Amino acid sequence: HRKLEYSMGAEDREQLILGAILLDNAVMRQTRKIGVMDFTEPFHRAVFAAMLELDEDGKLIDPFTVFDIIKTQPSFKQFWTVSAITNLTHGMPHFDDIFEHVGKVKETSSCIYAVSETEILCDLLASGKITLKEFCAKLIELNSKLRDNFAEETDSFKPLSEIFQTEVMPTLDAYFRKEATEFLISTGIDKFDEVLGGGLYRSDMLAVVA
Numbered sequence: 001h002r003k004l005e006y007s008m009g010a011e012d013r014e015q016l017i018l019g020a021i022l023l024d025n026a027v028m029r030q031t032r033k034i035g036v037m038d039f040t041e042p043f044h045r046a047v048f049a050a051m052l053e054l055d056e057d058g059k060l061i062d063p064f065t066v067f068d069i070i071k072t073q074p075s076f077k078q079f080w081t082v083s084a085i086t087n088l089t090h091g092m093p094h095f096d097d098i099f100e101h102v103g104k105v106k107e108t109s110s111c112i113y114a115v116s117e118t119e120i121l122c123d124l125l126a127s128g129k130i131t132l133k134e135f136c137a138k139l140i141e142l143n144s145k146l147r148d149n150f151a152e153e154t155d156s157f158k159p160l161s162e163i164f165q166t167e168v169m170p171t172l173d174a175y176f177r178k179e180a181t182e183f184l185i186s187t188g189i190d191k192f193d194e195v196l197g198g199g200l201y202r203s204d205m206l207a208v209v210a
Helices: 002-007 010-023 025-031 042-056 063-070 082-089 099-126 132-149 160-183 190-195
Strands: none
Touching: 010 025, 010 042, 010 082, 010 099, 025 042, 025 099, 042 063, 042 082, 063 082, 099 132
8 A cells, every 4th residue: 555655646546535435435524624626537526526415415425326416517427427436446445544645635736726826926926917025925825825734744745835934935035135125225314224124115206306
């Protein structure tokens, strides 16, 4: 199992979780940490959504009951059959304890979310729709969200929040301090400049021409 762990991708872990639930419905209680959108594969999302509905209603979770629900979903595909659901239990080892795999799925989902949100922020910054200060603040806010998702340390995964704190944020902080110094304009009065933190920002100045 340890050897398998290192070679498993996101979809493999998702299948392992879903297959474990089909084989033992009691495993469902170990999935509270993840939601439907944490699954990367659309078929897996549909199956897990059906499982959540069945579990909430206290009904049996098996390929037939799951299929009865997913066939009514707008995203339903013709190849999402009872056999396809049953196959989720095939070719994967059965685990009674899936907490670690649930955590890995959540980590993967959070990484994808982080990359997507960072790309959006970079686009906003490049287009001038947000300032560098706002960009930094939003990254800190994103970091806080990631910290919640990676609260449990693992030997094989370094929390993204830690990477942000130890590598990204110091670099950004140094950049902002350097930029601030370069763009500050002295008032000509040393004591006044000290009170202002080095001088005036260009955005704080208004030129009046008579």
